[in-house]
Amino acid sequence: MRISRNLLAIAAAIACCLVGLWLSTSIQGSQKTYEVKPYITVPEYRTDAARAIDAYERLMERYMGLTEKNILMVGTDIREMSKKLDSIDGKLTQLSAAIARIEKSLGIELAPAPFSSSEGSKGASQGSGQSNLSIKEKPQP
Numbered sequence: 103m104r105i106s107r108n109l110l111a112i113a114a115a116i117a118c119c120l121v122g123l124w125l126s127t128s129i130q131g132s133q134k135t136y137e138v139k140p141y142i143t144v145p146e147y148r149t150d151a152a153r154a155i156d157a158y159e160r161l162m163e164r165y166m167g168l169t170e171k172n173i174l175m176v177g178t179d180i181r182e183m184s185k186k187l188d189s190i191d192g193k194l195t196q197l198s199a200a201i202a203r204i205e206k207s208l209g210i211e212l213a214p215a216p217f218s219s220s221e222g223s224k225g226a227s228q229g230s231g232q233s234n235l236s237i238k239e240k241p242q243p
Contacts, residue, residue, distance in 0.1 A: 205212075 204210075
C-alpha cells in the first residue's frame with residue numbers, strides 16, 4: 103500500500119500544481135480583447151426643407167428628361183418637314199418649267215401688273231380684276 107499511497111501523493115501534488123498553474127494564468131494571464139461589430143443602423147435625421155429640396159431636384163431631372171425627349175422629337179419632325187418641303191419645291195420647279203413651256207408655245211407673255219401704293223399688298227394678293235397675262239398672236243407661217 104505504500105506504493106499506492108506514494109502514487110496518490112504524487113498525483114495529488116501534480117493536480118495541485120496544475121490547479122495552481124491554471125489559477126495563476128487566469129488571474130494574471132494575458133488580457134483578452136474582443137471585437138464587437140454593431141449592426142444597428144440609425145436613419146439620418148432629415149429636415150422638411152432637405153426633403154423638399156430633394157423632391158424638387160427629382161422633379162427637375164424628370165422635367166429636363168422630358169424636355170430633351172421633346173426637343174429630339176421636334177428635331178426629327180423638322181427634318182421630315184424639310185424633306186417634304188424639298189420634294190414640294192422640286193415638283194413646283196418642274197411644274198413652273200412645264201408652265202413656261204406651255205406659255206412659250208401659246209405665245210403668252212407675262213406683263214407687269216400695275217401696282218399702286220394705296221392698294222399695298224391687298225391689290226397684289228387679291229388682284230384688281232385685271233389679268234397680268236397678255237396673249238400675243240403667233241405669226242402665221
